[in-house]
Amino acid sequence: MTYRAPLSDFSRILKHVVGYDRVAATTLFEDASMETVEAVLGEAAKMCDEVIAPTLRNGDLDPAVLENGVVRTSKGFAEGYQAIAEGGWIASSASPENGGMGLPMAVTTCVNDMLAGANLALQLNPLMTQGQIEALEHHASDELKAIYLPKLTTGEWAGTMNLTEPQAGSDVGALSSKAEPNGDGSYAITGQKIYITWGDNDFTGNVCHLVLARLPDGAPGTKGISLFIVPKFIPDENGEPGQRNDLRVVSLEHKLGLHGSPTAVMSYEGAKGWLVGEPHDGMRAMFTMMNNARLGVGVQGVGVAEGAYQHALAYANERKQGKSETGTILGHADVRRMLAEMKADTFAARSIALALAVALDMGRATGDAAWKTRAGVLTPIAKAFGTDTGIDVASKGVQVHGGMGYIEETGAAQYLRDVRVTAIYEGTNGIQAMDLVGRKLMDGGEAVFSLLDEIEAHAETAKPHLPELAEAVWQATETLRETTEALLARDMADRFGGAVPYLRAFARVLGADAHLRAACAERDGAVERLARFYITRILPEHSGLCVQARVKDLVPAADFAA
Numbered sequence: 001m002t003y004r005a006p007l008s009d010f011s012r013i014l015k016h017v018v019g020y021d022r023v024a025a026t027t028l029f030e031d032a033s034m035e036t037v038e039a040v041l042g043e044a045a046k047m048c049d050e051v052i053a054p055t056l057r058n059g060d061l062d063p064a065v066l067e068n069g070v071v072r073t074s075k076g077f078a079e080g081y082q083a084i085a086e087g088g089w090i091a092s093s094a095s096p097e098n099g100g101m102g103l104p105m106a107v108t109t110c111v112n113d114m115l116a117g118a119n120l121a122l123q124l125n126p127l128m129t130q131g132q133i134e135a136l137e138h139h140a141s142d143e144l145k146a147i148y149l150p151k152l153t154t155g156e157w158a159g160t161m162n163l164t165e166p167q168a169g170s171d172v173g174a175l176s177s178k179a180e181p182n183g184d185g186s187y188a189i190t191g192q193k194i195y196i197t198w199g200d201n202d203f204t205g206n207v208c209h210l211v212l213a214r215l216p217d218g219a220p221g222t223k224g225i226s227l228f229i230v231p232k233f234i235p236d237e238n239g240e241p242g243q244r245n246d247l248r249v250v251s252l253e254h255k256l257g258l259h260g261s262p263t264a265v266m267s268y269e270g271a272k273g274w275l276v277g278e279p280h281d282g283m284r285a286m287f288t289m290m291n292n293a294r295l296g297v298g299v300q301g302v303g304v305a306e307g308a309y310q311h312a313l314a315y316a317n318e319r320k321q322g323k324s325e326t327g328t329i330l331g332h333a334d335v336r337r338m339l340a341e342m343k344a345d346t347f348a349a350r351s352i353a354l355a356l357a358v359a360l361d362m363g364r365a366t367g368d369a370a371w372k373t374r375a376g377v378l379t380p381i382a383k384a385f386g387t388d389t390g391i392d393v394a395s396k397g398v399q400v401h402g403g404m405g406y407i408e409e410t411g412a413a414q415y416l417r418d419v420r421v422t423a424i425y426e427g428t429n430g431i432q433a434m435d436l437v438g439r440k441l442m443d444g445g446e447a448v449f450s451l452l453d454e455i456e457a458h459a460e461t462a463k464p465h466l467p468e469l470a471e472a473v474w475q476a477t478e479t480l481r482e483t484t485e486a487l488l489a490r491d492m493a494d495r496f497g498g499a500v501p502y503l504r505a506f507a508r509v510l511g512a513d514a515h516l517r518a519a520c521a522e523r524d525g526a527v528e529r530l531a532r533f534y535i536t537r538i539l540p541e542h543s544g545l546c547v548q549a550r551v552k553d554l555v556p557a558a559d560f561a562a
Contacts, residue, residue, distance in 0.1 A: 005045035016521035059260020085155025116303025121260035132159030199264025227282035228273035257417030301390030348511025380432035385507035433499035497553025505545035
């Protein structure tokens with residue numbers, strides 16, 4: 001299984017689609033010119049191609065296991081992780097004050113895309129640590145920052161996120177984990193957490209868990225939840241791993257995919273932890289980590305889509321079957337259709353993710369609330385469409401392989417098995433869609449309409465160059481605008497039945513805008529042909545999706561009663 005980082009796509013999107021030049025023009029990121037970014041991404045690409053990608057199959061065939069209370073990781077994962085840590089890629093966007101590179105999130109997003117395409121199971125580890133670093137930077141006390149951030153940024157220690165409990169999945173407010181004051185500024189954490197990604201490993205000196213728990217005076221529901229950092233080994237007076245804490249991995253889940261990523265059931269038995277942020281304000285602090293992770297998870301879908309596409313393309317170029325002009329299945333129109341859909345959708349999803357990353361960077365660099373609001377709108381779309389694209393593209397990859405795609409030895413099925421969970425964790429894609437039509441429209445649609453205005457304005461400028469494509473994008477944007485207005489006329493709860501098709505229609509329009517911008521900027525035959533394929537063959541889906549979004553929830557729960 002070979003993988004080559006899509007550096008040309010990163011450059012094309014950053015330069016011509018998402019306006020990275022605005023990020024580089026800010027004072028905060030003035031050292032991150034496009035030339036510098038391309039050099040940085042080139043170094044990350046070498047690592048992903050040569051070191052990380054060769055470990056992909058090992059994770060599937062030689063999964064992580066729990067032996068006598070110790071998690072043993074897959075062959076080659078320790079060396080792969082070390083390369084990621086030594087390269088500084090874990091903390092590429094973290095503050096330089098704590099050893100981070102201070103690079104824009106757009107750069108980190110490209111690196112995470114490459115890492116996920118090379119080996120998603122391994123990439124999950126640094127992604128969790130990145131989120132923990134951001135949460136601590138924003139909410140932890142100076143004392144906690146001094147202890148944990150230097151070790152997390154170097155990769156000496158790893159971080160996790162502990163939300164879910166057996167009785168509390170997406171309903172986090174139903175958790176029962178408790179935190180009792182110890183009288184010395186620390187707390188005794190007791191409870192069980194499930195689905196803890198990389199709950200332990202055998203290659204970092206410590207594993208630091210961010211755990212949601214309820215103080216004795218915590219109110220019911222999410223408003224009474226606090227956040228704690230609970231290390232596997234309690235740091236000593238020198239900040240080094242000391243006494244073993246009272247927590248343990250109970251078991252590892254047997255999963256459909258991601259076998260190299262140990263998903264743990266964690267037990268906290270009076271484990272010592274320290275409060276992060278204010279009491280009873282844990283959800284706000286945790287959402288800092290979760291929002292970071294939602295972009296990261298969306299990019300996981302994009303990265304796996306890239307890997308699956310490259311795998312399928314290589315097979316199509318080699319497989320002889322039937323009579324065709326190429327002598328291989330690549331000569332068959334339907335195979336080319338599938339490959340074009342895979343490539344076009346991956347480009348669209350990658351563009352949406354990088355548009356979100358640029359919005360986050362601009363919001364951070366300028367403090368402009370409009371950028372932060374735009375990031376809020378793009379977050380659920382990037383997460384849901386990115387992961388849906390990963391699943392769709394990986395499934396098509398199996399189809400391109402034909403019967404051999406169903407045979408594990410080809411590796412095509414691994415992409416599909418690995419990526420399937422991304423539509424579930426960090427907030428299911430249905431929850432993302434509800435967030436989009438709910439919270440993200442609470443401003444009366446102002447942020448959405450501003451984004452649609454920009455798409456239509458660009459389509460107008462593109463009409464002299466690509467009139468047919470520009471007109472199609474403009475008309476699709478108008479349809480989405482009318483659908484948004486129809487949703488705004490409904491009660492909040494009445495929007496949810498059409499939330500998923502609305503989000504996908506939105507993603508289709510954003511993807512068409514991205515392809516149109518790329519085609520206008522480069523005037524390259526292959527780029528224009530791909531844009532034409534997307535806008536004429538895929539974008540029309542938006543129309544039916546908008547019709548679905550306007551239909552109310554017609555089937556009551558009683559119809560499904562036992």
